Amino acid sequence: xxRGKQTDLAVLGALSVRPMSGYAxxxxxxxxxxxxxSESYGQIYPALAQLQRDGxxxxxxxxxxxxxxxxxxxxxxxxxxxxxxxxxxxxxxxNGLLLxxxxxxxxxxxxxxxxxxxxxxxxxxxxxxxxxIRAEMEADGEDGAHQRYILLTVSAGEHSARATIAWAxxxxxxxx
Amino acid sequence: xxRGKQTDLAVLGALSVRPMSGYAxxxxxxxxxxxxxSESYGQIYPALAQLQRDGxxxxxxxxxxxxxxxxxxxxxxxxxxxxxxxxxxxxxxxNGLLLxxxxxxxxxxxxxxxxxxxxxxxxxxxxxxxxxIRAEMEADGEDGAHQRYILLTVSAGEHSARATIAWAxxxxxxxx
DNA sequence: GGGCACATGTAAGCTGTTACATGATTAA
DNA sequence: TTAATCATGTAACAGCTTACATGTGCCC
Numbered sequence: 001x002x003r004g005k006q007t008d009l010a011v012l013g014a015l016s017v018r019p020m021s022g023y024a025x026x027x028x029x030x031x032x033x034x035x036x037x038s039e040s041y042g043q044i045y046p047a048l049a050q051l052q053r054d055g056x057x058x059x060x061x062x063x064x065x066x067x068x069x070x071x072x073x074x075x076x077x078x079x080x081x082x083x084x085x086x087x088x089x090x091x092x093x094x095n096g097l098l099l100x101x102x103x104x105x106x107x108x109x110x111x112x113x114x115x116x117x118x119x120x121x122x123x124x125x126x127x128x129x130x131x132x133i134r135a136e137m138e139a140d141g142e143d144g145a146h147q148r149y150i151l152l153t154v155s156a157g158e159h160s161a162r163a164t165i166a167w168a169x170x171x172x173x174x175x176x
Numbered sequence: 177x178x179r180g181k182q183t184d185l186a187v188l189g190a191l192s193v194r195p196m197s198g199y200a201x202x203x204x205x206x207x208x209x210x211x212x213x214s215e216s217y218g219q220i221y222p223a224l225a226q227l228q229r230d231g232x233x234x235x236x237x238x239x240x241x242x243x244x245x246x247x248x249x250x251x252x253x254x255x256x257x258x259x260x261x262x263x264x265x266x267x268x269x270x271n272g273l274l275l276x277x278x279x280x281x282x283x284x285x286x287x288x289x290x291x292x293x294x295x296x297x298x299x300x301x302x303x304x305x306x307x308x309i310r311a312e313m314e315a316d317g318e319d320g321a322h323q324r325y326i327l328l329t330v331s332a333g334e335h336s337a338r339a340t341i342a343w344a345x346x347x348x349x350x351x352x
Numbered sequence: 353g354g355g356c357a358c359a360t361g362t363a364a365g366c367t368g369t370t371a372c373a374t375g376a377t378t379a380a
Numbered sequence: 381t382t383a384a385t386c387a388t389g390t391a392a393c394a395g396c397t398t399a400c401a402t403g404t405g406c407c408c
Contacts (some may be wrong), residue, residue, distance in 0.1 A: 004395070006272060013279045023359045033278065036271040040397055045361055066357055077282075084283040088272025092214035092368085096182060096264025098332055099213050103189045104325030106253075107260040112325070149280035149288070152347050156274055158395055159346075163339035171328050180367065199387045216369055222387055240376055243387055268396085 007043050008051065009083040012072065017146070018079055019071040022048050035126070035157050052074070094140055101171075109175055116175075120168035127161040130154050183219050184227065185259040188248065193322070195247040197238055198224050211302070213335050227252070253261055277347075285351055292351070296344035303337040306330050 010033065014025045022045055029039050048070060051057045056076035059068040072080070097119055104112045134154050137147060186209065190201045198221055205215050224246060227233045234253035235244040248256070273295055280288045310330050315321060 006270070006275070007395095010275060013275070013282075016279065016282060022361090023357095027358095033275065036269050036274040036278075038268040038270065038323060038396095041361075042363095042397060043395085047373065049361095062359080063330050064358075066404070080279070081282055083322060084276050084279055088276060090272065091267065091270045093210075093212050094214065094267045095212040096184070096266065098329045099182070099209065100190070100260050100264060101325055101328050102209065102212075103192065103256070103260055104328065105321050106189075106192060106257055111261060111326075115341075148350065149277055152277045152280065152288075152350070153274045153347065156277075156343050159339040159343040160336070163335040167177075167332050167335040170331065174324065174328070183367090197387065198389090199385095203386095214368095217389075218369060219367085220389095225389095238387080240386075242376070 004043070005086065006089065007039055007047050007082060009050065009080070010037060010039055011044060011047050012056065012076055012080040012083065015057060015070055015072050016077065019060070019069050021067055021069055023067075024068075035130075052055060113172060113175055116168045116172050120165055120172075123161045123164035123168070126166070127158060130157045130161065134158075180219070181259060181262065182265065183215055183223050185256070186213060186215055187220060187223050187227065188232065188252055188256040191233060191246055192253065195236070195245050197243055197245055199243075201246075206352065211306075248251060279332050289348060289351055292344045292348050296341055296348075299337045299340035299344070303334060303341070306333045308338065310334075 010023055010029060014020070014033075017028070020028065022041075025048070026039065026041060026044055029037060029044075033166045048057065052059060052070070054075075056073060056079050057070045058073055059070055062068050097115060100107055100115060101112055134151065137151065137154075186205055187201055190196070190204045190209075193204070196204065198217075201224070201314055202215065202217060205213060205220075224233065228235060228246070230251075231254050232249060233246045234249055235246055238244050273291060276283055276291060277288055310327065313327065313330075
């Protein structure tokens with residue numbers, strides 16, 4: 001019971017885009033929501049079973065033996081809207097990079113600089129990914145209904161990555 | 177066993193600033209590291225007991241009956257440096273706000289705008305807090321050894337908050 | 353026929369929070 | 381004297397990941 005409402009939300013949301021198998025739900029979450037959300041098989045399969053028992057999704061014949069394609073029911077669509085409207089829970093922060101920099105005096109300046117350089121490189125790689133996604137989406141031009149909202153989350157990633165790069169540069173300068 | 181290395185790191189780090197009780201460790205983590213780290217009593221007390229058994233910290237007489245003040249030993253200081261040098265683990269992302277905006281089509285535009293307005297207000301409040309901390313630290317001017325590193329983490333918070341504000345403004349404009 | 357992607361599911365175990373039980377000390 | 385804060389600790393539980401077990405279908 002009460003297995004994360006947020007997991008239900010992610011699963012129902014994925015199925016609202018198109019019907020798919022549990023495996024595909026996992027892949028969709030990894031690839032599409034990956035930069036701000038994650039779920040493992042250990043969450044997804046039990047969630048699918050429960051959602052089916054509750055009549056929020058229906059299982060259809062899959063493309064191969066033993067596989068299922070899940071589709072949202074009308075109640076499932078209603079439940080999705082309910083969950084979307086609920087206040088979201090935040091996870092307790094656990095930023096290992098900042099924890100290390102906070103004790104930078106014990107860590108040593110050169111190690112701090114190395115951490116910052118790595119963080120900057122990671123953020124640059126992320127920024128490139130987001131920019132590529134945006135370019136691809138804007139080139140396609142399809143799927144207008146979802147696209148604007150997806151671009152909102154891509155934009156969040158871009159802003160966050162740019163902020164990290166600027167912060168790393170400033171901090172590297174400050175450490176001399 | 178193997179109770180989070182990162183918890184050990186946070187606890188040893190806190191005690192490296194000054195010797196204190198378990199309760200004070202919790203408060204220090206909440207108040208000082210709060211914007212990027214968290215630990216609960218259920219983590220801290222077992223960690224302290226284990227660290228003491230391992231000879232990394234020593235318990236001294238507290239200010240009142242039954243209370244202890246923990247101090248880093250030489251080995252503890254060494255262990256702290258080891259842990260600081262280890263690569264940090266990242267937590268799987270779980271951003272409830274972006275998850276909701278991603279499915280904004282189902283949620284509805286007005287609800288999306290409300291989420292963005294709230295996110296902006298939160299970020300503004302955070303930014304004000306960080307700015308106040310910075311002002312206070314720069315006014316004091318004391319504790320030079322740690323201060324530069326602490327300001328690095330404050331700066332990270334400022335950049336992140338400003339990025340969120342800019343993103344929210346852009347997104348509100350995009351949603352009309 | 354071998355490897356890879358697709359596919360389902362569970363059990364063990366780790367990490368971490370919450371709630372509770374307990375009590376000392378201080379300030380109003 | 382009563383409320384708040386300081387202080388310690390644990391037990392129950394929630395949430396999630398990982399690894400494993402198992403098998404199908406496709407393509408080279």
